[in-house]
Every structure is written in structure tokens, then in C-alpha cells.
Amino acid sequence: MAAPEFDIVPPETIRDGSATDAYFLRTEETLRHAERNPTVVAEVTADQFPAGEFELLAGVKDAAALLAGLDDAVTVDALPEGTLFDGGPVMRLEGPYRSFARFETSLLGFLSHASGVATAALNCRRAAPESDLLSFGARHVHPSIAGMIERSALLAGFDGFSHVAAGELLDREASGTMPHALVICFGRGEQEAAWRAFDEAVPADTPRVALCDTYSDEKDEVVRAVETLGDDLDGVRLDTTASRRGDFRHILREVEWELDAREMDGVDVFVSGGLGPAELRALRDVADGFGVGGYVSNADPVDFALDIVEVEGEPCAKRGKLSGAKEVYRTADGGHAVGLRDRDGPDGAEALLEPLVRDGDVVREFSIEAAADRALADAERTGFGSGAAE
Structure with missing residues (x-):
């Protein structure tokens, strides 16, 4: 056999x-x-x-x-x-x-x-009760249990998740826009081309959320994304690695300032990467939503x-x-x-x-x-x- x-x-x-x-x-x-x-x-x-x-x-x-x-x-x-x-x-x-x-x-x-x-996910939900929360942790577990991970996160009050097959299993649509890999495929200095191509390629009902921390300062890339997509831009995501964050709360306040200066009140700021309840509590007033990975999936x-x-x-x-x-x-x-x-x-x-x-x-x-x-x-x-x- x-x-x-x-x-x-x-x-x-x-x-x-x-x-x-x-x-x-x-x-x-x-x-x-x-x-x-x-x-x-x-x-x-x-x-x-x-x-x-x-x-x-x-x-x-x-x-x-x-x-x-x-x-x-x-x-x-x-x-x-x-x-x-x-x-x-x-x-x-x-x-x-x-x-x-x-x-x-x-x-x-x-x-x-x-x-x-589910217990870990509820800890996150309670840490950021008014924020959008998405489960991003399927990559940390065996793919055969991704459905269990995403269902348990929803059961604890999460708003969505990223895994496509889990979405089919649970009759829910998976969430997510672009990874760093997409931006890198266009090359350094070509972030605008990546964001523009994404906007042209994906369905109209897909949120236009630009990843804004691939090559340069987060504030710089956010401003460039706003200038590139204008009113079509729904949000920006910062997935900066911990080694490069510095004072992440300060970075997010700078981003919010620049969006306000350009009267882009409708652009949400989404944060992901190595987050748990402590980070959610610290950032929930300067970010609109979070993607939580290993804290939930690795519980x-x-x-x-x-x-x-x-x-x-x-x-x-x-x-x-x-x-x-x-x-x-x-x-x-x-x-x-x-x-x-x-x-x-x-x-x-x-x-x-x-x-x-x-x-x-x-x-x-x-x-x-x-x-x-x-x-x-x-x-x-x-x-x-x-x-x-x-």
C-alpha cells in the first residue's frame, strides 16, 4: 500500500x-x-x-x-x-x-x-473590543486544522480570517489584500506600480488596502499610497517586523497625522505582525484594526x-x-x-x-x-x- x-x-x-x-x-x-x-x-x-x-x-x-x-x-x-x-x-x-x-x-x-x-482569541477580542480583528495565524499550523483555527477565532468574536479553504468550509469569505511578496515582485521604488496593478486587477468589492512598509519609512509609503490611489484607497496596512518598529505607537500617530493633513478621513489603518493582547491595548486608539497570528493559532x-x-x-x-x-x-x-x-x-x-x-x-x-x-x-x-x- x-x-x-x-x-x-x-x-x-x-x-x-x-x-x-x-x-x-x-x-x-x-x-x-x-x-x-x-x-x-x-x-x-x-x-x-x-x-x-x-x-x-x-x-x-x-x-x-x-x-x-x-x-x-x-x-x-x-x-x-x-x-x-x-x-x-x-x-x-x-x-x-x-x-x-x-x-x-x-x-x-x-x-x-x-x-x-478560542480562549486566546477572546483575550484579544477583550483587549480591543471596538477594533476590527482578523485571524492571520493559519500559516503557523498544519493546513488540515486551519478550519478549526478560524472557526475558534470567530467563536471568540473575531470579525474575519485569511484562510481561503477555511472560508469554504465555514461558508465565509476569507479576508486579505496583498503581501510584501507582491510589492517586492515589482521592485524597489516601484511600490506605486504594485498598488496600481492591484487596484486594476482585483474585483471591485475587494477593499483597496495598500501594504505600506516594504522598502521605506511607513509614513512615506502611506503618503505615496494616498497620492497613487486617492479616493479609491480604503486603508493601509503596516506589517513592520519587530526589529524595525522602534516606537510603533509613535509611527502610527505620524501616519494618522499625515492622513488627516490630506483630509483622508476614510482611510483605515490596519496593523499586523506579532501582536497579542498587550500590543492591542497599547495601539487600539491609534489603529482601526488588527491582524493577529501566532498568539491565537499557537495557543x-x-x-x-x-x-x-x-x-x-x-x-x-x-x-x-x-x-x-x-x-x-x-x-x-x-x-x-x-x-x-x-x-x-x-x-x-x-x-x-x-x-x-x-x-x-x-x-x-x-x-x-x-x-x-x-x-x-x-x-x-x-x-x-x-x-x-x-
């Missing part, structure tokens, strides 16, 4: 459970040999108790697709996608253990990676684990974990609380776990817009991203 062209695990392998750690297959084999298949409650959890360090749940759509159709006896509950969580389960599975044992690896991967990316996954907490109706857990099926709550003051499922929750608290899979079917609709609204509302309630945490 010929080796695959790319090192990508195909969807059908994820679906049949082969995309797993070997010891789960050994577990299946052993339990089958012993004629054991207990009904269990298993919970996906990052932290046992709330500690005030919230993270944003993403990846639930893919997790639901994975778990649907496994066994009608398996039920799944989960927090709504776009919920900020802090301690306790984000998902609960109940049913015969062998029905879902081998899917743990992929399940945790779906939730862990997407939630880490550490959330360290989720799946643990059995009940077997045949009896509470149990390994050392370091809490036994018994649990419920999680959003308290009236915006906090997060965890309690046993068969007990009353805090006064005035909202239980967060909702049905996800019943009788083998997904019983929830997924909307990126609704999840983003939830994430931003939760951020307000919990105070997420209101300080300097990054």
Missing part, C-alpha cells in the same frame, strides 16, 4: 475510532474477554474546583459529530459552545463504557485544541481529561479526581460553581450542562454567531480579560 501523500489522519479514521491511543484498544479487548461492559458516567474536566481562571469552550460541534451514532444507549450533555468555564465538567457521557472508550483521544483533541485557540490546548466518576450507579474516581456525577453552574455574580448532580445548586444559579446527544442523534444546533454572543456576554459577566492577563 502506497504511503499517503500528506501526513493527515482522514475523517473516516477518526469516525471509526482508529485515531486513538493504543491502550484504549487494549482496554476494549480486555473488557470483551472478561465479558465486562459496565454502565459508567464519565466527565471531561480541566480543573476540579473553580479558581477564577476562566477558559472558553470550543470544539463542541466536532465532538458532537464524533459521538453521534455510537450507541443509542450513550447520552451526552455539554456546556453550550462559547461558554466560559472554570472548574468542573464541560461534558458528561453516560452509557456502556466500551461504546465510547476508543473515542476518548479524538474527543479530547477536538475540545482541548479548539478551546485553547496551548486546554488540558482536558476524561475520567470515569460513576460505575453502575456507584460514585468512584481515581486519586486526584472527584467522584460522582456533577453539575456546573453560573452563579448570580458571574462566578462558576460545581456540585453533585443530585444536590441543589447555589441560590439563583443557572445550570450549564445541556443535552447534546440523545438516542444517537445530535440534539443541538450550532451557530458561530450565537456562540460568539455567548462568549462576549460571559466575558462581561465574569470579568474575563478585563485586566492584564494574557
Whole structure:
């Protein structure tokens, strides 16, 4: 059999459970040999108790697709996608253990990676709440997961992204105008020719955003772009490398000054390149929008684990974990609380776990817009991203 062209695990392998750690297959084999298949409650959890360090749940759509159709006896509950969580389960599975044992690896991967990316993106969104934010980080990750990166950024409130194939997957149009490579192809001193050719070549509905830092001073290139494209110019982008920036805030103020001097109030200033929440806070009043790359795409996954907490109706857990099926709550003051499922929750608290899979079917609709609204509302309630945490 010929080796695959790319090192990508195909969807059908994820679906049949082969995309797993070997010891789960050994577990299946052993339990089958012993004629054991207990009904269990298993919970996906990052932290046992709330500690005030919230993270944003993403990846639930893919997790639901994975778990649907496994066994009608398996039920799944989960927090709504776009919920900020802090301690306790984000998902609960109940049913015969062998029905879902081998899917743990992929399940945790779906939730862990997407939630880490979404949490980083929400940090950026909160750092620049009024700015246009685009996800530019697909170049930092394996192309097979670009769709997950861009969807997670949108879920956290980003306005768009750059990856074309991800756009086709998500039924959204990718954003972006020109790279330094385009300007360089025209040669030093020929920036005007590059901007003019771009204006002539691309569709009328493509924003005319000129990249203005390839060969000379940012202010100089911005003025030249204004003089070249005039009223057709929608914006300028500065993607200056960190080693050449100096006082970047001062540079942006100079650019804004020159645009104002030429009465070009309709020209937006867009900034990209090595940005995170700290830079967004520092520049949000002198720039109209930002492209954020590695801070979001390279985010550490959330360290989720799946643990059995009940077997045949009896509470149990390994050392370091809490036994018994649990419920999680959003308290009236915006906090997060965890309690046993068969007990009353805090006064005035909202239980967060909702049905996800019943009788083998997904019983929830997924909307990126609704999840983003939830994430931003939760951020307000919990105070997420209101300080300097990054």
C-alpha cells in the first residue's frame, strides 16, 4: 500500500475510532474477554474546583459529530459552545463504557485544541473590543486544522480570517489584500506600480488596502499610497517586523497625522505582525484594526481529561479526581460553581450542562454567531480579560 501523500489522519479514521491511543484498544479487548461492559458516567474536566481562571469552550460541534451514532444507549450533555468555564465538567457521557472508550483521544483533541485557540482569541477580542480583528495565524499550523483555527477565532468574536479553504468550509469569505511578496515582485521604488496593478486587477468589492512598509519609512509609503490611489484607497496596512518598529505607537500617530493633513478621513489603518493582547491595548486608539497570528493559532490546548466518576450507579474516581456525577453552574455574580448532580445548586444559579446527544442523534444546533454572543456576554459577566492577563 502506497504511503499517503500528506501526513493527515482522514475523517473516516477518526469516525471509526482508529485515531486513538493504543491502550484504549487494549482496554476494549480486555473488557470483551472478561465479558465486562459496565454502565459508567464519565466527565471531561480541566480543573476540579473553580479558581477564577476562566477558559472558553470550543470544539463542541466536532465532538458532537464524533459521538453521534455510537450507541443509542450513550447520552451526552455539554456546556453550550462559547461558554466560559472554570472548574468542573464541560461534558458528561453516560452509557456502556466500551461504546465510547476508543473515542476518548479524538474527543479530547477536538475540545482541548479548539478551546485553547478560542480562549486566546477572546483575550484579544477583550483587549480591543471596538477594533476590527482578523485571524492571520493559519500559516503557523498544519493546513488540515486551519478550519478549526478560524472557526475558534470567530467563536471568540473575531470579525474575519485569511484562510481561503477555511472560508469554504465555514461558508465565509476569507479576508486579505496583498503581501510584501507582491510589492517586492515589482521592485524597489516601484511600490506605486504594485498598488496600481492591484487596484486594476482585483474585483471591485475587494477593499483597496495598500501594504505600506516594504522598502521605506511607513509614513512615506502611506503618503505615496494616498497620492497613487486617492479616493479609491480604503486603508493601509503596516506589517513592520519587530526589529524595525522602534516606537510603533509613535509611527502610527505620524501616519494618522499625515492622513488627516490630506483630509483622508476614510482611510483605515490596519496593523499586523506579532501582536497579542498587550500590543492591542497599547495601539487600539491609534489603529482601526488588527491582524493577529501566532498568539491565537499557537495557543496551548486546554488540558482536558476524561475520567470515569460513576460505575453502575456507584460514585468512584481515581486519586486526584472527584467522584460522582456533577453539575456546573453560573452563579448570580458571574462566578462558576460545581456540585453533585443530585444536590441543589447555589441560590439563583443557572445550570450549564445541556443535552447534546440523545438516542444517537445530535440534539443541538450550532451557530458561530450565537456562540460568539455567548462568549462576549460571559466575558462581561465574569470579568474575563478585563485586566492584564494574557
